[in-house]
Amino acid sequence: MIKFADVSKVYGNGARALQHVSFHLQRGQFAFLTGHSGAGKSTVLSLVSAHERPSSGDVRVAGLHIGHLKSRDIPRLRRRLGVVFQDFRLLEYRTAEENVAFALEVTGARPNVIPGKTMRVLTKVGLASKARAYPGEMSGGEQQRVAIARALVNDPPILLADEPTGNLDERAARSIFQLLRDINAGGTSVLMATHNLELVRSTGYRNLELKQGELVFDSAEETSAA
């Protein structure tokens, strides 16, 4: 699903964000990306979503080579990805339902399928009763659920989550994480960047640990080596 082969990323100002990173996230797998701030977690996610291109090496996502992707093909890639951020990135002047429907509308979905799909995904994240609420009227956890619903509404095979629990209290964080596990159980690959090591340790999921742009630990390799 996501394959990094000897990937390095050097930004225009000379900063080395990633160095020789290789890993393979298979279909249906759940993996954490961990490491301190500036370790390169966000760069990995930016490369997967083609917001950045690799300086060297090969990034393959859902069969597409990010390094060779033409600009006009980027929307095709992004429709196969759901992305969730720490700061939710919802449009405050739209209701939960409208925020989710927006993702369908702007990708050219047929108008008659939009309300049904929107409500189904809101139900899935447990927010059917808040469909008409605006982000300002919801808790942080609820807003993140709306963001997850928006990320899932196009049925992407991959979900990227950049510190999705970073802005939430412990209870909300746990329930969001449970939601991501449920989504993964449904067959969606999930790559989640997080600082929350306790969360990582409490599950048996794969952990990719980055340090100064290098992949210093991959629990999958450790398991296979053992």
Add this chain to the structure above:
Amino acid sequence: MRLLAREAVRSFRRTPVLSALSVAAIAFSLFTTGLYGLVSLNFRQALEGLAERVEVVAFLLRGTPAESITLAAQDVAAFPEVLSVDFVSEDAALERARNELVEFREAYEELQVNPLPASLEISLKPEFRSAENARAVADRLAGFPFVDDVRYGREWVERLDHLRSLARAVQLIIGLAFAVVAIAIIGVTIRISVFQRAKEIAIMRLVGATNGFIRGPFVLEGGLKGVVGGVVALIFCRVAYGVFRASLGEQLPDLRFFETGDMMLIVLFGTLIGLFGSLVSVGRHLRQV
């Protein structure tokens, strides 16, 4: 398309102050351009009024037979430059001189013999009222054997010619400058509205909207603002014209307002600036993010 329209209207409703400001900026830029257009339109009209006086007069030899004059007048009327030909007999010329040159009236009363010659007064079609054409017609008239002398006020016509081409150049340059300033102001207001919606654009890209789809609502919104701005500018121009006319109308009786075609051009200009301004601003934004 329905989605595009809905998004454009939603944006108007969501940020009424910003939308109103950008419509006002468009309206004001078009208003100043329009006012300049009105001034230049009326100035040109005044110059054309002067040009109407461009006239070629052929003085005829005494004793020319009436049939020759009639035939010649028909001939001259068929010249491509000529609008009309009037025959002024010797008597009519004297009569006119008595009426128009009041200070010489007594001198004319005492005359035993009429010293004034008969003439053909030729007025030219509007597009031929220039020194060059007047000279060409005068040269041809001089070829008639019974024409004694031809006058067309050469110096005056040449000066008028010069003034007209100068006015045209100045109007074009200032008009272009006004249009460029209007385009710049409108471009900036559109860029502000694009920045204001940067988050929305980022989300659209994130979920996989194509650039074409992202541009759509902005371009439509820009066009709508252009139409509204153009109409508001016209209303302001009409009010300003009304006020000006009310205070100075007596001195300037020939003042006129835009014709329907001109007004449609102003609105079309606003619409096009709105459309292209949005297209350029969104395009630039999409390339940067």
